[in-house]
Amino acid sequence: MDDLLKQLQRLPPEQREQILQKLARRQPASAREKAPAESAIPRVARQPRMPLSFAQQRLWFLCQFEGQSLAYNIPGVLRLDGPLRREALEQCLNTIVQRHEALRASFLLEADAPIQVLAPELAVPLPVVDLQGLDSAAQDDEVQRRATQEARTPFSLDRPPLLRLTLLRLGPERHVLLLTFHHIVFDGWSIHLFVRELTQLYAASMNGTPGALPELTLQYVDFACWQREWLRGDKQERELAYWKKQLTGAPAQVALPTDRPRPPVQSFRGDAVSFHLGRRLTQQLKAVGEKTGATLFMVLLGAFAGLLHRYRAGDDLVVGTPIANRGRRELESLIGFFVNTLALRIDLSGDPSFLQLVERVRRVTLDAYTHQDLPFERLVEELHPERNLSSNPVVQVLFALQNTPAGQIELPGLIVTPLEMPAVTAKFDLTLLMEDTAEGLRGWLEFSTDLFDPASVRRMASHYENLLAGIAADAHQPLSALPLLTRAEAQQVVEEWNRTDVVYPEQDCLHALIEAQVRRTPDATALVFEGQALTYRQLDERANQLAWHLRSLGVGPESSVAVCLERSVELVIALLGVLKAGAAYVPLDPGYPAERLAFMLSDCAAPVLLTQRALASTLPPSSASRLFLDEAGPLLALQPSGPLALALSPDALAYVIYTSGSTGQPKGAMNSHRAVANRLLWMQRSFQLGPTDAVLQKTPFSFDVSVWEFFWPLLSGARLVLARPGGHQDSAYLAHLILQQRVTTLHFVPSMLRAFLEQPDLSGCSGLRYVFTSGEGLPADVQQRFASRLSAQLHNLYGPTEAAIDVTAWHCALP
Template identity: 50%
Template sequence: MNIEQLVVDLSKQGVKLWVEGEQLRANAPKGVLTLETRDLLAKNKAQLILLLHEKNAAPDTDLPLIKTKRPQNLPLSFAQERLWLLNQLEPDSPFYNEQTALKLHGQLNVVALEQSFNKIIERHEVLRTNFHTINEQPVQVIADSLTLSVPVVDLTELPESEREIACQQLAKMQAAQAFYLASSPLIRACVVKLKELEYALLLTVHHILVDGWSTGILMRELATIYSALCNNLSPELPELPIQYADFAIWQRQWLQKEVLQTQLDYWKQLLKNAPTLLELPTDRPRPAIQNYRGAVQYIELSNELSQAITNFSRQEGATLFMTLFAAYVTLLYRYTGSDDIVVGTPIANRDRLELEGLIGFFVNTLVLRTDLSGNPSFQQLLSRVRQRILQAYAHADLPFDELVKALQPQRDLSYTPLFQVLFVLQNAPISEVELTGLTISPLPTQSTVAKFDLTLSLQNTATGLVGMWQYNADLFDAATIERMNGHFQTLLEGIIANPQQPISQLPLLTELEQQQLLVDWNDTQSDYCQDKCIHQLFEEQVKRTPNAVAVVFEDQKLTYQQLNSRANQLAHYLHSLGVGADVLVGICVERSIEMVVGLLGILKAGGAYLPLDPEYPTERLRFMLEDAQVLLVLTQQRLLDRLPQLQAKQVYLDEAWSQIAQNNQDNPTSEAKAFNLANVIYTSGSTGR
């Protein structure tokens, strides 16, 4: 529950809040201010004072929200107008179809269910509304009546293993079927029979009629009416003070120049020079045109962790939303390295009592910009987030599309304007609704639409926080989101364990990832033959992959077979010069294919090599050759002036290769064993020599 909603709930109980100086004052009917309510006020005192200050600072332009005389052409609300415009561009798109899918266990009365839906449609005008165009302007057209049929699809004849798949396919088909705003009913429902006492309810409504809060209202009213009808009683629901059309008229009148300008000024200042794109690391490049292909993964936090987060929020004087939001932006910060992060979040936009029980499209989107600079501790970040969110709540009436119009961000067809990631905390979980004789549980469906790059939706239930990640499948793989899910949970645990820790140092890796990084991927020990030399192991590889490329230098390359043949020719040649076990041969060549041939040739002859870097000073090379008592050096003609004048025999690989190539290409027989000398390496040493 956010602070604005707390104020609304208290107001509904007759509690009046105001600020005197810096003191929070409250007046309430007898018995309303219980110990629990007083505790709630005390824990949220700072936020309540700030919110009331912000509200008081706004211009006094209050306009009563009441039933009013309706014009001949009913206007749309700002939110409805946005969806109407989008629908004009893509009239066959199911993009804004909102689906609720539930599992029902028990004895279902389908007739009572259908009657219940129709009584709700009769009660809420918005559910029987269409949208026409008059003089190029959209208007609401409310039908006097609308009868909804709820067909039953019986899947019990299918094998049990196929029923769930068929149900998912039906849900997908229902969600993908377009509504036509001007002509067709914008609500449909069907029941799927899975077993004798097991059903699925699929309810699909166009978003222009409802929001998430509305779905909660609809389900609660459905429970009340259904229970009454099943018991042959008349449903009792309080009369609605207004209808959605009244709100649309009021909103157009209220959001006039002074109010609009005050709200706009705040958001313009907040979003000045904000980053236009959050560069999350993706599995694939971003397509030039966003096509909204999506997928979901579910998240479930333990009851213990969920309760710890709730308790921590109370201790810090923050709401659950604030803490989870701060954790979410911390995760995004760790993934992107950006300390200036913009995230969208929906707000119920129902801070008036008249709107509490009304079905309609009220939800607005806030653009929250978070400053994570200076590597703050999580506690410090939460304080920043709390202040920013409270300020945003005080300026939450500006419709999102009006903000976009005012800011005129540079449009890019590959991503959404202003923000690309969303965070949602649901306030009214459907799982708490009860229907007479039925046990209800959510039916997870695989959404194939993603409006943003990434959306995290959570809701607090009796068993803990649950929700889902909805992501753009063109950008991310399922495995990436699964890792992100694990990182988020690890991050939350780290926050609870040490909220004073800088956000850059909070843990992210799961135990499994730590095991992989620190143990599994470092476990390089392996059994190998300890009585073979390097050149013999190479020869075994030649047999396995003779035609594979073994060495590449610039535009030259040799296969394993070619490299082995050349090294063998050199080995036979060196053997003829007396090279055998423990005989040291110097090799002074530039980086080249000849260098690799030379090293292998020396080893195959049974000798050991002394690497001589031609970039070394002449005196350094002289010392190494004299100290090692080398009698033979492999080099190149062009390096003649680099080497000191010595008694050691010099073989120029480039000049002498025609002679070397006359030798046998077969593997030589070597007397060298694994314990013989393979090389001698000179370091700078403590003597400096």
């Protein structure tokens, strides 16, 4: 068995694939004795209108659906060095066109169904473009430009021929031949046939010998007719039953880590990055396969699935792979669209070792080969996936291991070399193409430019190489332990990005940071609300008086104070006063239902409730003592206005904010002074508020965003501007307030930001410096709309209430 595996590994991939397919299809001897001999594909009578194969039919429908898509163009570029006989080359090319009916086909709609028409004769011109007047560098640029232009020029399926030829003359003995085919008449195997026949015919022409090729007993249309008959009845039902069972419950899409959201309609524009694995690593990977009875194809596919899994694509992946679909000998010499796609469902659950994963891939692959005869198109029809112009059905990621490229092909007096040209289209979101060459494995990652940036895909290719190197070193490792990052990336992520240590006042609590600002700018305006204003000294003194009074009521460290107030000057004094008393404040939104307020009051067991007389009738009964701040002025004026001599640990609680809770029962999320101070000092270090800044406080104080809105401006010397109660829901009012108070900084949830940006006149908002969003996902179109209407910076924040407000931040700068 080991010797057999080694021999298989040495074979070119497509030959190895065919052998594996035949082995997978072999039946026991007893079954073979009873099975009838496989009948030959018959040649059918030619009619003016001929049917399409299943693959052609689906591709025809896609082309009608998507318009003149470039995704199905197959370009080729051949460099021809030596004395070229153009007339002989043109004759040879047309001999191939005459030899293969598929190259003379066109596709029409008749009686609501597509048909193909085969032209009895068809001459394909070979125009010559003379580039001899350009220098070498300019010639290279022009070759690339014209090759790219050819690849991007669509075909009309109803106008034959569905191939184009152009000869570029670079010098008397230097030419480049551009060939472009439509996939509906051509596939990867056909490329090798075309080049082989062209070289045979041209060599015969140069040598003056007969250039006859072996007669073709069949044409592609014979296969198309036979396929439709062959897949009738039980055969088709057995194949469909297998694939439906295999793919039931599979995810509709692979969750790829894209750089951009998927557009509503995919453009099929693409690009590719290339990479190379050395001979030593290639041999090591083949040895890994030999340990498990797997081919190199299975090892590379398993590693690719492992890479996507590590990119959080999930435990259940469907990866497509093309097969030649030429298992019958009589099909091996035909040009046409034979290739089929197998949807391989790979199980990556349980963090398997790589050897365990390869065994899973081996079983899935061999089973798929056994059931390869069902056209992918029939499977898609049967599965009825939701029609979605933004992605391909069933398969969005493809993997292929291809034949070793031919390299230079020597002819009498002429050397033919295939040239690589930049990819301009992508049929799938992501395609990994590998080639096993004498120098080792070569790879190309072709990607949709709708979704990915080249830099991201280059990084992906680098990660794939690292993963393969880790597999070669120890394939017994679980997937989660295999290396992914390069040494430079590991240095950046683990060390450079992790250098987040910052020196900040270890012993200072939140209110102490504000008191320090009071000492710096006592007479600057600290707070503005509806015509009222307080300086930093006035705000500090009134908060101190409240703190002294709370202490007299028994409030102190380890206790909490409930606060139920409308947005007002008293609200800010209440929050700061509670902190100065050493307690944690518990915000109770006056708009909450009475049952919710009752639960929160009971759960937090606050001994004191700070509120307003107007809210008394809406508050549920509780054991907390009530202090109506709008009436308590004379009482609080009796208290000292100086600070309390209170030693409070930075680890003491600053606030308790209740969330809805996963069960619907509110849960109190607690945060310490140390955590909040760290968060606010980061914000000040990053954005540098100063005395000319004004922060608009409009978020209901039952949400943690309000914490930075209240306290960041007060510790940085800026002005805190309060919106009127309910004003956060009125975009016109907010726009006026921003202008009136010269607001520079504010926060929106994305849905409110969208509404605000629809205000007809935002000219008064030109003074905005920073707009922060959080609380919801920020759609790309809102970011773009923001950039078109405001000049401020947009920053997207995220964090659970249990954290100190936010844990991630992103500057939404458009390229």
